[in-house]
Amino acid sequence: MTEMKTAFNASCLNCGLQKICFPTGLDKDEMDRLDAIVQRKAPLQKNQALFSAGDKFSSLYAIRAGVVKVFSFSDSGEEIIHGFYLPGDVVGIDALSSKKHLFNATALDVTSICTLPFEELSELSTKIPHLSSQVLSIMSKEVVEGRLHSELLTKKNADQRIAQFIWSMADRYRSRGYHYLEFRLSILHRDVATYLGLTPETVSRILAKLHNDKIVTWKKKEVSIHNEAALRGLAGLAESDLISCYKVV
Amino acid sequence: MTEMKTAFNASCLNCGLQKICFPTGLDKDEMDRLDAIVQRKAPLQKNQALFSAGDKFSSLYAIRAGVVKVFSFSDSGEEIIHGFYLPGDVVGIDALSSKKHLFNATALDVTSICTLPFEELSELSTKIPHLSSQVLSIMSKEVVEGRLHSELLTKKNADQRIAQFIWSMADRYRSRGYHYLEFRLSILHRDVATYLGLTPETVSRILAKLHNDKIVTWKKKEVSIHNEAALRGLAGLAESDLISCYKVV
DNA sequence: CGTTACGTTGAAAGGGTTCAATCCCTGTGG
């Protein structure tokens, strides 16, 4: 029990996700003060909700380990998945204006969370200017993410969507310093389909193709990328980086 | 010349968009201080850029009159349209984290802009707390907007997309106190198609159908909604309001 | 009055969905 407590009680200062997560750019002292307001509770179990649509907004949540999906329901009751959040990501920031959550967030696996009570965070922000710009920065990244997702939905066919999805997951793991050519991904194929605006059948067929072509294998919860270049090529991404905003004439 | 200057130099205090735009919720004194940093220049002409991808981020822009489209280009050079912004809307907020614009914004018609230099706005925010929450609020609405757009792209067919688009435009005009069953819309059908992830041909065909069915007519730049209920029905929207996050069992 | 860009209309083609059957894993209980 003791070691478990230690496990989810480590401070930001000791956290391997410092460079990715909220405290980026804070000095030691500032990080200590941030640490003081961060709440770390027992991990969420699989399928446990972090928050639900309609809940009062009170905190932001930084993911320490695991995966969280953010979703809502269409008027006809279909699930709409807006994103998957990995260690170092922050969820809940979309509720700022409405003061209550408009979306649902649930753990797809055992997931550790750092809770940042927003009241206290705001107050601390007035003393640590960099912290408030950090909130803005996280949110504006969320906007950009959403637009990349729209690009995927409007401009890419099923093969490209899946290739880009897998590649972007790998890339996110890479930027966190994890293995990125082989990793465990606790996301149902069905959820991927929903996220990408496809059917599970289509995802299944394309994954079979990617496996045959020895580009990517995703069996059970294990992803292996065998041909990184081919995957990037399929995804239809530019050579240099993820987003290209300049017109290619 | 004098009257023209007056036209685009009216203060927030006199602006009809107070309730919609940035100053919402500020008292008279606060609004005056905001006013002091707002810059109002000559209107943009049609197709003139407000900013372009790659530009240094320095200001937010509130639209006083006209329409602005925000867009980028895919790796293959296709235009991706992320949104259309109407009077009272704020654009440029997505550039906060990267300190430079990742998207393009151009006027689709003669468009008046209020420029809010971000440095000064931040500084003022430290003195007017409500102002900083205003920035957060605008940005989180942007996130929610993006997700509604994703919902449209993943869950709706062409008819529903177009119905929802027209409906949402009408709704936005309505909330601004403008005529909403008949209005001028300076957006090319082609741009609508791009925004909705469709082809111009499909948009054309569906608009013809809507016209035949006496639901909506959109000829030249004039939109007339003849059957509001039918339009909402086609859009597949819930009875009450635009966004439904609770599962319909 | 011609040029150019936007819009319309038709016919054909295709990518993804839909529907249905089957398989496979995991967890559960006898």
Next chain:
DNA sequence: CCACAGGGATTGAACCCTTTCAACGTAACG
């Protein structure tokens, strides 16, 4: 330890919505 249930994944075949391609119409502007 095995049987069984149930949710997820797979596979095939038919279908359909949207795209594609091509031709034509039309409005705006010099």
